[in-house]
Amino acid sequence: xxxxxxxxVKVPKSAAAGDSIVIKTLISHKMESGQRKDSDGNVIPRxxxxxxxxxxxxxxxxxxxxxxAISTNPYFEFEATVPEAGEFKFTWYDDDGSVYEESKSIxxx
Amino acid sequence: xxxxxxxxxxxxAGAFFVAGLPLRVSAAGEEAIxxxxxxxxxxxxxxxxTAPEIAENGNTVPIEVSSDGAAEIMVLAMGNPTPGVATFxxxxxxxxxxxxxxxxxxxxxxxxxxxxxxxxxFVQASSTxxxxxxxxxx
Numbered sequence: 001x002x003x004x005x006x007x008x009v010k011v012p013k014s015a016a017a018g019d020s021i022v023i024k025t026l027i028s029h030k031m032e033s034g035q036r037k038d039s040d041g042n043v044i045p046r047x048x049x050x051x052x053x054x055x056x057x058x059x060x061x062x063x064x065x066x067x068x069a070i071s072t073n074p075y076f077e078f079e080a081t082v083p084e085a086g087e088f089k090f091t092w093y094d095d096d097g098s099v100y101e102e103s104k105s106i107x108x109x
Numbered sequence: 110x111x112x113x114x115x116x117x118x119x120x121x122a123g124a125f126f127v128a129g130l131p132l133r134v135s136a137a138g139e140e141a142i143x144x145x146x147x148x149x150x151x152x153x154x155x156x157x158x159t160a161p162e163i164a165e166n167g168n169t170v171p172i173e174v175s176s177d178g179a180a181e182i183m184v185l186a187m188g189n190p191t192p193g194v195a196t197f198x199x200x201x202x203x204x205x206x207x208x209x210x211x212x213x214x215x216x217x218x219x220x221x222x223x224x225x226x227x228x229x230x231f232v233q234a235s236s237t238x239x240x241x242x243x244x245x246x247x
Contacts, residue, residue: 020204033213035190060200062208067193069186071169071211071244078197079204 005029009090011104015082023054023061026075027092027100033068049074049100051093057086082106138187138221145183145196145223151231156182158222158234167214167244175207176232179224182206188218213244 010024027049034046048068054061061080080088085108092100142151156176164170174182174197184194197208206224214220221235 055200056202059202060198061202062200063198064208064210065196065198067195068191069189069194069213071213075209075211077209079207081202081204083202 005094005098005100007090007092007100007102009088009102009104011088011106014107014109017108018081018083020079020081021106022077022079023088024075024077025052025054025090025102026073028073029092029094031068031070031072031074035068047095049092049094052076053091054078054080055089055091056080056082057084061088082108084108138185138192141183141185141192142221142223145225146231149229149231151223151233153234154232155226156222156224156232156234158184158220158236160220160236160238162237163239163241164214165241167216167240167242169211170214170238170240170244171209171211172220173207173209174222174224175205176222176224176226177206178226178228179206180227181225182208183223183225184212185221185223186212186214186218187221189213189215194220214238214240216240216243 005028007027012021015021029049032044032047036044038044046068050066052064052066062078087103087105090102159173174184176182181196181198183196185192186194194212199206217239219235219237221233223231223233225231
């Protein structure tokens, strides 16, 4: 699998220290639920991203356990505190063992 | 509509279908809740679940959950073949206990959010979403 998986993340370029910011993430993934059948009536095997995490300088912001009921191209929006300048690291874990990563740095000012 | 044999059979099948649904819902959904809470009592209180009243397309239904003081929030779609949707665990750098995502709903049903608060108690909110086109294929 893992074809055409592209993470997209929206993080402001800078923030005041201690500020809270809104982060939006989207990753293109078909999120096959394991419920659908192909034209021959065979069940299409499940293939989803089952976990998403966001960390800032190694400290956890959010950790999401995902089930097949998450839509195609999983989208998440949440808020994070920025205590200092650093880097947000986003990680998606696929059923097939693939790991997709993305990082965004943020400056104070 | 005249009450013919054919109509009576259709009505009977319809009633069976409607009555059959909640039965299926309770089993898997209740199990998922019990696994999350460990059998603890669930109160109502400081939790908000925002979902549309009517969703035209069950494939992408936008939802928002928030609950001050929550350590974890679990979202369940009680009428889906597998009721679990997602569990949000908030870390020390989460500015608020808020998250928004898009989910699949198989049909008209209740969406339930249960928050585990930092003191170990549980609160619950639910919202009924009418779905025009289901989102589980088949």
